[in-house]
Amino acid sequence: MDAAVVFSDADAAALYDLLNPWDPERCPSDGFYHELVMAAGSVLDVGCGTGAMLHLARERGHPGRLVGLDPDRAALARARRRTDIEWVESTAAAARWDAAFDLATMTSHAFQCLVTDAELRASLTAVHTALRSGGRFAFETRHPQARAWEEWNPSKASDLVDAAGRALRVWHETESVIGDVVTFTGTTAAADGTVLRVDRTRLRFLDVALLDAFLVDAGFTIEARYGTWDGGPVTGTSREIITIARRR
Known part of the structure; x- marks a missing residue:
């Protein structure tokens, strides 16, 4: 049986939206990012998937530039149902913007898909370059x-x-x-x-020390670090490492 025929990439993208509805009012992580996005003049969503975060931002009146970046063609096909947002099929490491955005995001633990040291370095360098001076990069990774x-x-x-x-x-x-x-x-x-x-x-499940070493090497400073979506600190029982890093 050919799984791609039985349950296609397009089916899988639609299923993702069903399993993971974007809802800032009900989901604390969605609310965290929604607030950052709505306050930023221009946003690059790295690993945007089906584009739900940017869809809602535009629906709720975001007036600035919104760009979604993802290598998954089927997910981007769903994202492109909204045409007043830029959608780019690419990896983070291949991004080529220069000082174009106030905010970059990686939501839904997408950061953990950067597995090798080379992927991490190349991706962080590209995100750093895409941000304006003082621009912020917000993302989360599961605490190991x-x-x-x-x-x-x-x-x-x-x-x-x-x-x-x-x-x-x-x-x-x-x-x-x-x-x-x-x-x-x-x-x-x-x-x-x-x-x-x-x-x-x-x-990849990076601990705080190694994560910060990669960020600093890429030219970021750590602006904020949380262990919970309501702004609590990272502790010995935290499940998340939530980071806002700023381009130096």
């Missing part, structure tokens, strides 16, 4: 001390009906943990258990 990957297993499956009326079951399962890199699979199955699609992802 919380060991989030231990919760990724079929017992945490979600059952839902997608926009096409299909009853689906979706779950994640950790495949390996090697150093600070976690490989896991995301499975989409029919209600009867028939597997329709399996996607494999690698994420």
